Amino acid sequence: TCTPKNRNDALHPLWQSPLTIPGGTRQSPINIQWRDSVYDPVLKPLKISYDPATCLHIWNNGYSFLVEFDDSADRSIIVGGPLENQYRLKQFHFHWGAINEWGSEHTVDSKFYPAELHLVHWNAVVYPTFEEAVMEGDGLAVIGVFLKLGAHHEGLQTLVDALPAIKHKDTVIEFDVFDPSCLLPPCPDYWTYAGSLTTPPLTESVTWIIKKQPIEVDENQLEAFRMLLFTSDGEEEKRMVDNFRPLQPLMNRTVRSSFQ
Ligand SMILES: NS(=O)(=O)c1ccc(C(=O)O)c(S(=O)(=O)NCCc2ccccc2)c1
Numbered sequence: 267t268c269t270p271k272n273r274n275d276a277l278h279p280l281w282q283s284p285l286t287i288p289g290g291t292r293q294s295p296i297n298i299q300w301r302d303s304v305y306d307p308v309l310k311p312l313k314i315s316y317d318p319a320t321c322l323h324i325w326n327n328g329y330s331f332l333v334e335f336d337d338s339a340d341r342s343i344i345v346g347g348p349l350e351n352q353y354r355l356k357q358f359h360f361h362w363g364a365i366n367e368w369g370s371e372h373t374v375d376s377k378f379y380p381a382e383l384h385l386v387h388w389n390a391v392v393y394p395t396f397e398e399a400v401m402e403g404d405g406l407a408v409i410g411v412f413l414k415l416g417a418h419h420e421g422l423q424t425l426v427d428a429l430p431a432i433k434h435k436d437t438v439i440e441f442d443v444f445d446p447s448c449l450l451p452p453c454p455d456y457w458t459y460a461g462s463l464t465t466p467p468l469t470e471s472v473t474w475i476i477k478k479q480p481i482e483v484d485e486n487q488l489e490a491f492r493m494l495l496f497t498s499d500g501e502e503e504k505r506m507v508d509n510f511r512p513l514q515p516l517m518n519r520t521v522r523s524s525f526q
């Protein structure tokens with residue numbers, strides 16, 4: 267097999283896109299070294315208000331499964347925290363591994379969690395569309411929540427029950443009422459840093475807000491994620507696992523914490 271002349275030319279097996287962005291200075295995900303994070307007393311509590319009726323559908327996009335929301339008005343929003351504006355919820359999705367030893371995109375003190383939830387929001391105060399916000403440094407805000415193996419998660423089970431119906435790429439089902447707040451841990455503490463999308467176009471437009479406390483899910487619920495397929499109906503089946511991007515260099519960035 268031909269090997270790229272250097273690592274930068276390597277293509278990511280999942281996205282056939284460059285692994286690195288030439289000149290990227292704020293790529294994601296990163297390892298969060300707890301002792302290197304800096305408490306910032308200016309950081310406000312994050313205020314989250316989601317309207318469960320804005321939930322539209324759940325679908326398999328061949329890379330993860332995602333629940334999309336009606337973001338045509340300010341009905342499901344976050345404000346405060348490190349953010350200067352309010353941001354509208356567009357979708358949430360997950361990243362997970364083939365086994366419980368890895369799966370999250372971010373790590374804490376080099377520890378992987380078995381999965382990570384991302385709630386994607388965009389700055390509709392400043393930008394007219396999501397597509398434009400994706401290209402701007404303050405365009406997106408993504409809340410990251412780690413999933414750890416433990417007790418059964420009632421709220422997640424509603425999603426898990428829908429997964430068999432979206433086993434194949436590009437399958438979608440109605441999902442009319444779901445409140446993503448039930449997937450958030452009770453502890454308000456978070457880390458925040460300036461980063462990027464972890465999927466193409468990998469644009470450096472994300473203010474990451476990573477919750478310190480994981481939520482607990484049980485083995486059956488993680489296994490349900492792993493029965494999804496990257497492939498369409500009729501294609502040779504490829505299990506949807508290990509859909510996380512490799513860690514990226516911290517470069518000249520500081521991770522701030524909302525807690526001491
Ligand atoms: N891990 S992450 O939060 O960076 C992320 C992962 C997947 C997606 C997605 O497109 O599904 C997204 S997205 O919904 O923000 N879409 C980004 C790509 C995109 C740009 C412009 C129009 C449509 C999609 C974000």
Ligand SMILES: [Zn+2]
Nearest residue numbers: 359361384464
């Ligand atoms: Zn993600």
